[in-house]
Amino acid sequence: MQKKLRKHINDIQLSIERASKETLNRSDEVTLIAVSKKKSIEHIKYAYEIGIRNFGENYAQELEEKVKKLNFENMIWHFIGPLQSNKAKIISKNAHWIHSLDREKIANKVNSECNNLNKKINGCIQVNISEESSKYGLRPKELLDFADHVKSLENINLKGIMVLPSLAGDSKEQMIKSKELIDKLTKFHPNANRLSMGTTNDFESAIKFGSNMVRIGELIFGKR
Numbered sequence: 442m443q444k445k446l447r448k449h450i451n452d453i454q455l456s457i458e459r460a461s462k463e464t465l466n467r468s469d470e471v472t473l474i475a476v477s478k479k480k481s482i483e484h485i486k487y488a489y490e491i492g493i494r495n496f497g498e499n500y501a502q503e504l505e506e507k508v509k510k511l512n513f514e515n516m517i518w519h520f521i522g523p524l525q526s527n528k529a530k531i532i533s534k535n536a537h538w539i540h541s542l543d544r545e546k547i548a549n550k551v552n553s554e555c556n557n558l559n560k561k562i563n564g565c566i567q568v569n570i571s572e573e574s575s576k577y578g579l580r581p582k583e584l585l586d587f588a589d590h591v592k593s594l595e596n597i598n599l600k601g602i603m604v605l606p607s608l609a610g611d612s613k614e615q616m617i618k619s620k621e622l623i624d625k626l627t628k629f630h631p632n633a634n635r636l637s638m639g640t641t642n643d644f645e646s647a648i649k650f651g652s653n654m655v656r657i658g659e660l661i662f663g664k665r
Contacts, residue, residue: 443487449661450491453644457655460648469634469653474519476640476658478503482510484662489513497521497656498536501528508535521603521637521656523577530554533562540565540603540637540656543579548591555596564597565637568622570615571607578604581622585629592630601635601654602626608642616650623651 457471476497477485485496485507494515498504499522508518520536524547532539533554542548542564555562566587569578579587584602591599602623606615616638623636637654639647644655 442484443490445663446484446487446661447491449663450488450493453657453660456645457648460645463649464651471648471652472635472654474521474637474654474656475661476521476656477507477662478522478658480658480662482507485511488661489516493661495519497540497658499523501525501531501535504535505531519656524551526550533560534558536562538563538565538600541567541577542591542597543567543577543587545587545590548587548594548597552594552596561596561598563600564591565601565603565635566591566599567603568619570604570619570622573607576605581618584622584626588626588630588633592633599630599633601633601637603637603654605640606638606643606647612643612646613650616647616652620651 461471472495474495474497475488475493478499495517497519504520517537518535519538519540520532521540524541526547529550533551539562567578568581568584569576591597604619606612619638627634635654636652638652639655641657641660644657647655
């Protein structure tokens with residue numbers, strides 16, 4: 442299993458390097474987040490031993506259980522699933538990053554929980570870039586106002602946005618729109634320059650269109 446994982450991770454890292462070279466004026470590195478939801482402790486340990494440091498989880502309880510069992514040095518946990526108020530305490534305690542901030546109520550709750558924990562958390566705003574009613578995230582035109590609110594919260598470091606372009610729609614157009622959005626955001630908040638975009642099916646395209654954070658699960662760990 443470890444041998445197979447090593448090959449998968451090496452192949453992905455080579456693909457990331459190739460895609461990065463095709464992006465004009467790229468000055469930042471691309472962060473590879475291994476989406477480890479529903480994966481075993483053993484799988485995650487192997488990935489860590491191979492060199493992966495960023496892991497993504499979608500469910501609060503699963504995140505909490507894994508953090509307890511995998512308290513390794515420099516391990517960074519990203520919460521990438523939908524946020525619920527009643528899970529804010531667990532997520533705030535166990536995650537280093539939240540990618541799915543999209544409501545004032547939940548942002549305020551996370552900020553309050555982090556205040557109680559005496560910690561700061563990195564936050565990305567989830568934008569519904571395809572504007573599909575079935576998807577989470579705020580509308581693109583709501584981004585700047587919400588970013589100002591998040592920035593005003595003392596315990597959340599505004600880092601950028603997360604998007605999930607529709608594979609069925611015009612993903613190229615949505616990726617271009619996402620890059621334009623992050624560029625607009627950084628004019629007002631220069632440190633909020635992280636564009637979390639791209640998964641197993643589209644990460645190379647996402648990097649070419651400006652993503653500097655990709656969330657890959659199946660291509661690393663295999664199908665569930």
